[in-house]
Amino acid sequence: MEIIKTNILTKRFGSTVATDNISIHVNQGEIYGFLGLNGAGKTTLIRMLLGMIKPDSGTITLFGNELTPQFRQWNDIGYLVETPYSYPNLSVYENLKVIYKLRQQNNPKVIDEIIEKLKLTKYRNTKANALSLGNQQRLGLAKALIHKPKLLILDEPINGLDPEGIVEVRELLINLAENGSTIFLSSHILGEISKVANRIAIIHEGRLIKELTTKELSSQIIKKILVQTTDNQKAIQHLQNANYSVKPIETNEIEITNSEALEKPELISKLLTENGLPPKQIFLFTEDLEMYFLRTIKGNKL
Numbered sequence: 340m341e342i343i344k345t346n347i348l349t350k351r352f353g354s355t356v357a358t359d360n361i362s363i364h365v366n367q368g369e370i371y372g373f374l375g376l377n378g379a380g381k382t383t384l385i386r387m388l389l390g391m392i393k394p395d396s397g398t399i400t401l402f403g404n405e406l407t408p409q410f411r412q413w414n415d416i417g418y419l420v421e422t423p424y425s426y427p428n429l430s431v432y433e434n435l436k437v438i439y440k441l442r443q444q445n446n447p448k449v450i451d452e453i454i455e456k457l458k459l460t461k462y463r464n465t466k467a468n469a470l471s472l473g474n475q476q477r478l479g480l481a482k483a484l485i486h487k488p489k490l491l492i493l494d495e496p497i498n499g500l501d502p503e504g505i506v507e508v509r510e511l512l513i514n515l516a517e518n519g520s521t522i523f524l525s526s527h528i529l530g531e532i533s534k535v536a537n538r539i540a541i542i543h544e545g546r547l548i549k550e551l552t553t554k555e556l557s558s559q560i561i562k563k564i565l566v567q568t569t570d571n572q573k574a575i576q577h578l579q580n581a582n583y584s585v586k587p588i589e590t591n592e593i594e595i596t597n598s599e600a601l602e603k604p605e606l607i608s609k610l611l612t613e614n615g616l617p618p619k620q621i622f623l624f625t626e627d628l629e630m631y632f633l634r635t636i637k638g639n640k641l
């Protein structure tokens with residue numbers, strides 16, 4: 340079932356086209372990563388999904404129902420948009436109690452359950468204004484999750500979290516999706532999104548550039564083996580005789596790109612050693628995810 344569907348969604352601010360004819364869909368149980376540099380249009384799209392701003396043109400369908408003023412399923416959605424806002428003079432527990440009431444919940448146990456889930460137990464009675472940025476973010480996530488929404492929309496959810504917090508939130512999101520929740524999350528960090536999302540959309544200057552599964556993304560990342568020996572010219576001869584595609588590169592290394600070589604780099608080592616040219620250096624180069632991102636954006640600018 341399609342939980343989110345946008346159809347040629349456009350929003351302008353003066354002469355800036357913040358989102359330009361964006362059509363995407365997100366299926367139930369998916370973690371959908373919405374990836375773009377700062378200013379790409381991520382928050383604008385999220386604010387439209389949440390009915391906070393109106394598109395200039397195009398439509399949004401959530402849970403199969405078009406988003407109009409009559410839309411009634413807000414309680415099925417949890418969200419965290421930009422810096423989470425909390426009541427500064429209320430404690431973590433009191434802040435959550437406000438949301439609990441707003442969400443018309445009727446089992447007070449859920450407040451402490453969510454506090455525990457987000458590892459905020461130690462800060463239960465701490466005022467929001469005394470929390471670290473990371474714990475404010477955890478409180479924001481707790482507020483988004485307290486009513487066990489079917490759809491979770493998160494704008495840069497790992498902002499401010501330390502590495503341990505990032506891993507915890509990643510595991511939490513994966514667990515929620517495994518239990519049937521649908522998660523739409525934005526980020527400008529491709530490495531992070533690729534660890535958690537099933538599908539990824541790349542947005543740049545308001546336009547959807549690419550939509551692909553995380554598997555497809557991994558197959559599009561450039562990988563190669565780089566070898567250095569005491570006599571690269573001789574080494575190239577031996578490698579070519581064994582049917583490897585090789586070429587010398589400026590860094591005094593040999594580049595090998597065959598998939599067999601990538602799968603079994605030890606065979607390269609063995610071949611060269613047997614021919615009296617043990618590699619001085621051999622390593623598997625994998626394109627940095629940020630490099631992939633920039634390469635994709637460049638390709639679409641032409």
Ligand SMILES: Nc1ncnc2c1ncn2[C@@H]1O[C@H](COP(=O)(O)OP(=O)(O)OP(=O)(O)O)[C@@H](O)[C@H]1O
Pocket residue numbers: 352355356357375376377378379380381382383384527
């Ligand atoms: N209320 C507004 N008024 C004028 N321009 C806006 C407004 N909101 C967004 N924009 C512009 O629209 C474009 C997209 O902004 P948006 O905040 O959606 O990007 P983003 O991908 O979320 O980036 P960031 O991660 O920096 O928040 C930017 O050029 C931004 O300056």
